Amino acid sequence: MSKYCPSCGEELVDNAKFCKNCGKNLENIENPQDVNTSQSFQVPVVENDHKAAVIVGYVLAVLIPLFGFIVGIYLITRNDSQNAKKHGKYVIIVAAIVWFISFMLIR
Numbered sequence: 001m002s003k004y005c006p007s008c009g010e011e012l013v014d015n016a017k018f019c020k021n022c023g024k025n026l027e028n029i030e031n032p033q034d035v036n037t038s039q040s041f042q043v044p045v046v047e048n049d050h051k052a053a054v055i056v057g058y059v060l061a062v063l064i065p066l067f068g069f070i071v072g073i074y075l076i077t078r079n080d081s082q083n084a085k086k087h088g089k090y091v092i093i094v095a096a097i098v099w100f101i102s103f104m105l106i107r
């Protein structure tokens with residue numbers, strides 16, 4: 001008897017607690033009333049919010065805007081993380097502002 005991940009459709013072992021493909025928590029699937037609450041504790045389990053890249057992106061955006069742009073583009077192309085996409089836009093905006101200001105100061 002096989003189960004399938006409700007999130008990504010990956011075939012699962014019978015007693016799987018997490019989907020090995022997408023990381024979805026599977027423990028509460030038999031209890032639909034608990035599915036809504038699974039979202040909140042799923043966040044620390046799924047380590048794909050690219051937090052380190054977001055921080056590096058902001059730092060580079062201020063210090064070296066060109067590299068900030070590159071990290072920002074990297075972040076907005078992460079399809080597994082809304083968080084990365086959101087911060088990627090901000091990183092690019094910050095880099096653009098810093099770049100503009102430094103350009104004005106140099107002249």
Ligand SMILES: [Zn+2]
Nearest residue numbers: 005008019022
């Ligand atoms: Zn899955």
